[in-house]
Amino acid sequence: MAKIIWSVIDEAPALATYSLLPIVNAFTQAAGVEVITSDISLAGRVIATFPERMSDAQRIPDNLAQLGVIATQPDGNIIKLPNISASIPQLKACIEELQSQGYDLPNYPEEPKTDEEKEIFARYATCLGSAVNPVLREGNSDRRAAVAVKNFAKKNPHKLRAWDEGSKTRVAHMNSGDFFANEQSITKVGDGKVVIALNGKTLKEINAVDSEVLDGTFMSAKALRAFLAESIAEAKEKNILWSIHLKATMMKVSDPIMFGHAVGVFFKDVFEKYAADFKEIGVNPNLGLGDLYKKLAKLPADKKAEIEAAIMAVYPTQPAMAMVDSDKGITNLHASNDVIIDASLPVVVRDGGKMWNPAGKVEQCVVTIPDRCYATMYSEIIEDCKKNGQFDVTTMGSVSNVGLMAQKA
Numbered sequence: 001m002a003k004i005i006w007s008v009i010d011e012a013p014a015l016a017t018y019s020l021l022p023i024v025n026a027f028t029q030a031a032g033v034e035v036i037t038s039d040i041s042l043a044g045r046v047i048a049t050f051p052e053r054m055s056d057a058q059r060i061p062d063n064l065a066q067l068g069v070i071a072t073q074p075d076g077n078i079i080k081l082p083n084i085s086a087s088i089p090q091l092k093a094c095i096e097e098l099q100s101q102g103y104d105l106p107n108y109p110e111e112p113k114t115d116e117e118k119e120i121f122a123r124y125a126t127c128l129g130s131a132v133n134p135v136l137r138e139g140n141s142d143r144r145a146a147v148a149v150k151n152f153a154k155k156n157p158h159k160l161r162a163w164d165e166g167s168k169t170r171v172a173h174m175n176s177g178d179f180f181a182n183e184q185s186i187t188k189v190g191d192g193k194v195v196i197a198l199n200g201k202t203l204k205e206i207n208a209v210d211s212e213v214l215d216g217t218f219m220s221a222k223a224l225r226a227f228l229a230e231s232i233a234e235a236k237e238k239n240i241l242w243s244i245h246l247k248a249t250m251m252k253v254s255d256p257i258m259f260g261h262a263v264g265v266f267f268k269d270v271f272e273k274y275a276a277d278f279k280e281i282g283v284n285p286n287l288g289l290g291d292l293y294k295k296l297a298k299l300p301a302d303k304k305a306e307i308e309a310a311i312m313a314v315y316p317t318q319p320a321m322a323m324v325d326s327d328k329g330i331t332n333l334h335a336s337n338d339v340i341i342d343a344s345l346p347v348v349v350r351d352g353g354k355m356w357n358p359a360g361k362v363e364q365c366v367v368t369i370p371d372r373c374y375a376t377m378y379s380e381i382i383e384d385c386k387k388n389g390q391f392d393v394t395t396m397g398s399v400s401n402v403g404l405m406a407q408k409a
Contacts, residue, residue: 002032002033002034002077003033003034003035003036003077004028004033004034004035004036004077004078004079005035005036005037005038005067005070005076005077005078005079006021006024006035006036006037006038006079006081007037007038007040007067007078007079007080007081007083007132008037008038008039008040008041008044009040009041009042009081009082009083009084010041010042010043010083010084011084013081013082013083014041014081016081017037017081021035021037035079038063038066038067038078039060039063040063040064040067040083040132041083041084042083042084042086042090042091042094042127043094043097043098044060044063045064045126045127045131046091046094046095046098046105046124046127047059047060047098047103047105048060048061048062048063048064049123049124049126049127050104050105050106050123053103053104053105053106054103054104058102058103064131064132064135064136065135067135067136068135068136071135071136071137078136080132080136083132083133085129085130085131085133085249085250085337085340086127086128086129086131086249086337087128087248087249087256087287087335087336087337088108088110088128088256088286088287088291089287089288089290089291089335089337090335090337091108091124091127091128092108095107095108095124106120108120108121108124109121110282110284110287111282128249128252129249129250129252130249130250133250144398144400145398145400150398153393154393154394154395155394157392157393157394158350158393160350160352160390160391160393161350161351161352161354161362161390162352162389162390163352163353163385163386163389163390164352164353164364167352167353167364167386168238168240168364169240169348169353169354169364169365169366169367169382169386170366170367170379170382170383171367171368171369171375171376171378171379171382172227172230172231172234172366172367172368172369173227173368173369173370173371173372173375173376173379174223174224174227174370174371174372174375175372176223177219177220177222177223177224177227178219178220178223178224178370178371178372178373179217179218179219179254179371179372179373180217180371180372180373181372182217182218182219182220183215183216183217184215184216184217185213185214185215185216186213186214186215187211187212187213187214188208188209188210188211188212188213188214189210189211190210191207191208191209191210192207192208193205193206193207193208194206194208194214196216198218219254219258219370219371221261224258224261224370225261225264225265227370228261228262228265228266228368228370229265231366231368232265232266232318232319234366235319235365235366236318236319238364238366239319240319240320240363240364240365240366241319241320241321241322241354241355241357241363241364241365241366242266242318242319242320242321242322242332242365242366242368243321243322243332243339243344243348243355243365243366243367243368244259244262244332244333244339244368245339245341245344245345245367245368245369245378246258246259246336246339246340246341246369246370247340247341247342248336248337248339248340249336249337249340255336256286256287256336257286258370258371259286259288259333259336259339260284260285260286260287261285262333262368263285263286263288263289263292263333264285266314266318266321266333267311267314269310269314270307270310270311270314271285273310274307274310277299277303277307278292281295281296281298281299282295283295286336287335287336288333288334288335288336289311289331289333289334289335290330290334290335291335293308296308319366320357320358320363321333321358322355322356322357322365323355323356323357323358323360324338324339326356326357326358326359326360327360329358341369341374341378345367345378345381348365348367348382349381349382349385349391352385352390353365353382353385353386367382
């Protein structure tokens with residue numbers, strides 16, 4: 001019997017599996033095709049990462065590695081549902097939940113010091129970000145709308161908000177000091193060792209070969225913070241929302257740090273005034289406001305209340321911030337995985353250049369995308385809508401995303 005592998009993942013797609021998979025199986029079995037499941041959820045990957053700490057009943061094989069092999073085989077057939085691109089707060093929450101259910105997992109060491117902590121840190125790192133995508137898409141990343149799907153969308157267009165005449169929404173990006181400005185590329189002459197260094201500290205050595213193309217870049221933290229302050233001031237002056245848009249789950253080295261600077265600049269006075277307290281309880285701005293609030297619980301009740309009041313006192317002095325969930329008070333700065341640019345920016349366009357404000361209403365915004373490597377593309381889209389009006393789903397085309405994705409990415 002032929003087999004199709006159906007990935008088991010987290011959140012809403014997991015709920016869909018419970019209802020849809022039995023129906024799919026009812027159809028495929030009649031055709032002699034069996035649909036089997038493979039657990040590549042965040043929880044499943046975490047458990048598979050520490051097999052030596054699991055009981056026989058708890059142990060889960062490394063299904064992702066197995067699927068990675070199948071993905072390279074001509075007869076491999078995998079249905080990959082959307083998976084979590086886990087941020088550190090999500091990973092920590094997952095670990096805590098599994099621990100509460102009796103799984104002997106080590107705590108996530110945010111700042112590993114011992115060799116044991118460094119090894120645990122490295123193992124958990126394999127579960128962070130878009131861990132699934134490079135494995136299952138290697139060599140075959142193909143995203144295009146099927147003709148039937150595209151035709152259905154044209155006949156049944158989803159609703160798009162009109163753009164206001166004279167909309168103040170725009171993309172703000174850096175004009176110097178970003179990755180775009182500092183990129184350097186060389187073609188190696190002769191075999192030899194190449195050193196990647198930062199401020200005199202060697203980060204990595206590469207054994208390069210003759211004619212190998214090497215490319216590198218960096219972003220100035222000083223320039224980034226100055227830019228963020230300017231974009232916040234612009235939103236305040238225009239009396240519109242301020243928002244930040246990054247790719248902190250795929251670009252899991254650079255973008256969480258950029259996100260942390262956004263948190264630090266927006267709440268600059270709080271971070272300066274309570275620097276000693278934050279150091280004591282291990283506050284890391286890269287993990288966002290959500291993690292900061294959790295760590296405040298380590299402080300005495302009066303100090304915790306004082307800092308929470310100081311945070312709330314910042315909001316009236318700054319522009320209103322775009323919200324992820326206005327009903328729950330979750331802002332653009334609560335968690336880096338909430339502002340993934342390829343999910344958040346299409347919504348800005350769909351809503352006529354607007355985002356949700358703290359009162360639960362849509363409002364124009366300064367769309368803050370620090371790096372010009374992709375900011376200018378989004379800027380062009382928004383400027384086109386401001387000039388020519390909202391897109392028309394019934395007539396517009398689509399862009400196919402077809403390319404390669406290596407595991408080293």
